[in-house]
Amino acid sequence: MASTNKTYEIALAKLNAYIKEKGLRVSPVRKMVLEEICLFRQSFTADELTQACAKYYISTGTIYNALSLFVAAQILNAINRQPGRTSVEYELTIGTHSKIQIVCTKCGRVTTLHDKKLEELIKDHKYANFNPVRYTMHMYGECKHCRSPKRKEE
Ligand SMILES: [Zn+2]
Known part of the structure; x- marks a missing residue:
């Protein structure tokens, strides 16, 4: 390899x-x-x-x-991945490309989000005192499985 x-x-x-x-x-x-x-x-x-x-x-x-x-x-x-819990995950900073990940706060499922518009926006944004090289963005919320009525408790 x-x-x-x-x-x-x-x-x-x-x-x-x-x-x-x-x-x-x-x-x-x-x-x-x-x-x-x-x-x-x-x-x-x-x-x-x-x-x-x-x-x-x-x-x-x-x-x-x-x-x-x-x-x-x-x-x-x-x-x-899950704020408030101690379950920390690690990933290499090397060889990883910029990405946006969505994290479900209920089940911990992590998915890479492909949002061209948002990616372009980040790429084109200029900062006065900083020159970004790469980024990893985590967006927290509820995934479709946890949001579906079947999984919801009454
Ligand atoms: Zn979920």
């Missing part, structure tokens, strides 16, 4: 730069965790990552430490 390798290389370069800047220690465990992360095709939870890393006997604490580090190094985005 060439694309996965490339993602890992970019992620690792980002991590090494961050570690050097902060004067931290490069640990082989972090590299293993990062490699596993790059194999995920979509966003993942800390639990899913812990399972994926089970073969390396990496402790949950180490996984969480690595996740915070990767978020700080801007390798990962932490997304809270």
